[in-house]
Amino acid sequence: MEISPFPFPYLQDDECSHFLGLFHDMDSSPSDFGFEGFGNDNTNPKKRPRKEDEDLAGEGGGGAVNGNNAAFGDILATLLLLDEEAKQKQEQWDFESIREKSLLEANHKKKVKTMDGYYNQLQNHYSAAGETDGTRPKRARKSAVAAAVSAVVSGEEATGAPVPAADIPSGSGSAPGHRRLWVKERTTDWWDRVSRPDFPEEEFRREFRMSRSTFNLICEELDATVTKKNTMLRDAIPAPKRIGVCVWRLATGAPLRHVSERFGLGISTCHKLVIEVCRAIYDVLMPRYLRWPSDSEIQSTKETFESVHKIPDVVGSIYTTHIPIIAPKVHVAAYFNKRHTERNQKTSYSITVQGVVNADGIFTDVCIGNPGSLTDDQILEKSSLSRQRAARGMLRDSWIVGNAGFPLTDWLLVPYARQNLTWTQHGFNENIGGIQTIATAAFERLKGRWACLQKRTEVKLQDLPYVLGACCVLHNICEMRKEEMTPELKFEVFDDVTVPENNLRSAVAVNKRDNISHNLLHRGLAGTRTL
Structure with a gap:
């Protein structure tokens, strides 16, 4: 790219003469252009000096120009000094920051190294104590435990940091029943009092819904299944206490x-x-106490x-x-249980x-876990x-009585559900209602005896069938x-019917039910409503 030294590169020197003449005319007669107050005397400070004035300044004003140049140089020098001073301060601040950061990192590494050394020392001490614990006599093990505890306490005092209770060895050779340091202190007075043989029978029955002899029977049946072995850390919870918690x-x-x-317990x-x-x-107990009856039964x-x-x-009755x-x-x-929600005016799930x-009101078959809808x-x-x-013919020539x-x-016998029943049908419904009452009363005793079934439970759905099945088995035992x-x-049940x-699934069953109702009437065995 070519750069011209003059703003108008295509004009020659002789071609610029008219510009100079124009400027000269403007300076000599400013009033001709309508500007008043401008004369040969240069009274306006903003007005450019005439050429003659410039010549005079050139002759006698060189000192002023040199003075201005010197002042401008001083200003530039001052600015350079200030800039240099700012740069030096920034460099000094950066240097101090780097030095402080390096000191902090060095102190942190030193602290971590010290803590690691102390931790390794404690670990080595505990490992050595554990290896020799099995070979030492009982008195020596106790002294080793005391020494370890004192060492930990002294280390805590030296460092000022608390040592967790779980890190303090318990002493596996200590006497039975010794309370370990990591076990939260809880009172067992109530269970100790209840488990004594002299505890009142009526109060025991009120607490566990069964007599002590029945409770002991359950403990004997489940002892081999629920008993756990003692460990070096702690003694296992006895089987009667485990069963007592559940019951x-x-x-x-x-x-x-x-x-x-x-x-x-926790x-x-x-x-x-x-x-x-x-x-x-x-x-274990359901196959023994909740099963389908034999032929003789x-x-x-x-x-x-x-x-x-x-x-x-x-x-049976269902x-x-x-x-x-x-x-x-x-x-x-x-x-979602729509019927319970409408009756209780509250969203219900079941x-x-x-x-x-x-x-006798003893369960012979249960189906647990279907949704409430x-x-x-x-x-x-x-x-x-x-x-x-039923599919295998096990209920042939037998009836199970249900409600409407x-x-x-x-194989399932139910009452007449339509309106405008005859006397024969009314009598049949009354007789079959007495059988249905046995099942209703059994479920009332089930829920009354085991209060966990009366309110919403927080047990997970995958565990709930085991809990409900256990309640049915315990009901049968009682x-x-x-x-x-x-x-x-x-307790009174309020399950809606x-x-x-399609409540008539078999034409043969319809005829059999009619025959039963007629036989009851003719033999005088129907309910009192027909009289």
Whole structure:
């Protein structure tokens, strides 16, 4: 790129003469252009001096120009000095910052190294004590523990840092019952008093909903399953106490915090014990105490039902109840209980327990875990009673009595559900209602005896079937041993009955039911409503 030394590169010197003449005319006669007050005298400080004035300044004003140049040079020198001073201050600040940072890093590394050395020293000391603990005599082990504790305490005083209680050795050779330092102090006075043989029987029955002999029987049955071995760290919780935690929790429905206070155990430990013992009851005791009856037992049950309620070939009574739960995180709609929500005016979620009882109110079959949105007939279709026993012909020539919420099938006998019934049908419904009352009363005793079934439970859905199954097994044990219930434990069930749309599933069953109702009327065995 070419740069011109003059703003108008294409004009020659002679071509610029008219510019000079123009400027000369303007300076000589400013009034000709309409500017007044401008003359030969240069009175305006902003007016450019004339050429003659410039010549005069050139002759006698050179000293002023030189003075201005000197002042301008002084200003530039001052600015350079200030800039240099600022640069020096910045460099000094950066240097001090780097030095402080290096000192902090050095101190931190030194501190970490010291702490690592102290930690390694303690670890070596504990390792040496652990290796020799098994070979030393009892007195020597105690002295070693005391020395270790004193060493830790002295180290704490030297460093000023507290030592965690879990790092202090407990002394595995100490006497039994010695309270270790990492175990929180909790009182066990209540359980120690209850477990004594001289504890009042009535009070024991009120706490555990069973007599001491029944409780001891359960402990003997589960001893091999729930007993744990002692370890070097601590002694295992005895089997009776484990079972006591579970039974008391099921019986009272108390929060885990109260269970922890009663038995002197941690809250998480109590929750774990409840689930473990319920699983043991489900796996070990259910095959013995909750099973389908044998042929001889079925014949005896038929005779008992017929002698009392005049209906032949009845082997059991079926009923379905709902257990309230907290809204689950998945499949919420499946557990929504519409009927309970409408009755209680509060959103309700539930899980179902459908069971068959014999003439004594003892469960012979249970179906646990179906969502609360299902009806009685839908739960029945999913149960093993319908899919296995009935399908295999195990219920041939037998009746199971249900309420109007169940359909009429070849093996399930239900009352007449339509309106405008005849006397014969009314009498049949009254007789069959007496059988249905046995199942209802059994579930009332189940919920009354085990208060954990009366309110919403926080047990997880995957663990809840074991808890409900354990309650049914314990109910059977108490019923078999004739355990009485006090009046204050009475509980009334309010499960609604929904009549299925197709409640007549078998034409043969319809004829059989009509024959039974006519025989009751003609033999004079129908209910009092027909009189």
